[in-house]
Amino acid sequence: MARDPRQRFAQTAADLVEEDLSVALVYAEISGQFFGDVESRHPDRVVNVGIREQLLVNVGAGLALSGMRPIVHTFGSFLVERAFEQVKLGFGHQDVGGVLVGSGGSFDIASGGRTHQSPGDVALMGTLPGWTLHVPGHADEVEAALRQSVAGDGRAYLRVVSQQNARAFPVRPGHFHVVRRGAGPTVLAVGPMLDPVLEALAGLDVTVLYANVVRPFDSGTLRAVLGSPEVVLVEPYLAGTSSRFVSDALSDVPHRLLALGVRNEELRRYGSPSQHIAAHGLDAAGIRASVDRFLAGPVGGAA
């Protein structure tokens, strides 16, 4: 199986079309290089709508209305941001299920610039009720998340990006994994942020949680492992996207929160994904520097 998360998505989607007559795959040119075989074998259930993203999402929803299980795919920027009302009304308001798969994330297409980056996708999807939001940090997690989502009947968004961790974890919506236990702060690493977090915080007495599903948000595990009342969120998309869930989980606990992620200002740089990750302070060095400032204390408000 492919080691690259996006290729693994495409392989798994093709396998699911082969395995299950109720599954349909809808895409809009993007990733067509991976779908040629399955499209020629199942032209009724694999549909390329062309460069038409509003149509892409509503064709998926219309398939669901007819009783099929749609997988809907393009870059996250076009899937969630461009066609957001179609996501809101086509799936949620119609009350039908489907699986949306956005690739590219915040940095994959660094050299493409802002038009091809979607750091706000999870924040936007988080405004809609009833969606399970997957942020897999490994190709194996991509496959597991897609298979689980397609087998269900609900609404799921999968954020598939090229950055990944060395190790895969099980995919269990509503459940965060405890990676390390410590007496100090609790750090929640989301998706591909886990490896940089572990590298950054080696030697610190911290608890590290890992989330490859961020909605539902596992408040129970966060509360259960909380040592010192300090929480650090490290998310591979817009900084602070999950802050309100931490606040809600700890509404009766005086606490401090550091929310790391993609900064809201436009970088206006091209280059490589790793350069963008570093520029947003999401490589190991950047995470360590932010955490050190945060743990130095609230006095002065430097964090």
Added chain:
Amino acid sequence: MNLTTLTAPPRPTYDDLPHLMSLMTGDEKHSAAATSTLDVLWVLYDRVLRVGPDSIDDPQRDRFYLSKGHGPMAYYATLAAKGFIPVDWLAGWGTFESPLGYHPDRVLVPGVEISSGSLGHGLPLAVGTAFGLRAQGLASRVVVLVGDAELDEGSNHEAVELAGAMSLGNLTVVVVDNASSTYNRRGIIPGRFAHEGWHAVTVDGRDHDALERALTRRPDGRPGVVVAEVESK
């Protein structure tokens, strides 16, 4: 009045629709705008669509998507006349306790196939459903009602292009044309569809026999558009 009881009165006809609408509007006389869709809706449910109150979940049923969700009184009146919803739902529509809103919600109203209101969604949804019916080997068809001004929305044009290219013969669009689009000109709509490979016809939107002929499914494998012209808004 409860249409579901064994002692129900005679089945309502087209002539009962003004009264049913008056239960919502409080007025027996209705403007042309309020009734622009009335004849199309009646002909569809009375003569064309293979769907009834007992088959709203049947996979084999024909689907009707009211994309132009604005001004749904004629739609609710037709659904009540045909027994999909109780007549006593009509009074009090739009209130907090009523399942009938100013834009229909498929979750709340039996027989309503899509929730609409925001324009430009019904036809793209119908394209997806047409694909789904075809993939499942179902002989059902999808009929979508849009307004002429609704075609301003660019999402429709994405759908028209793809449906033509993919020969979705199980898809029919009926455009109720009351010349309400700011930049529209009467007569240009059929050409837009025909250009993308659709069968296109224009009829008098008040002529039931003409509507029935135009809305009856054709076997030529192309999607069809019926432009139903009514009085200008």
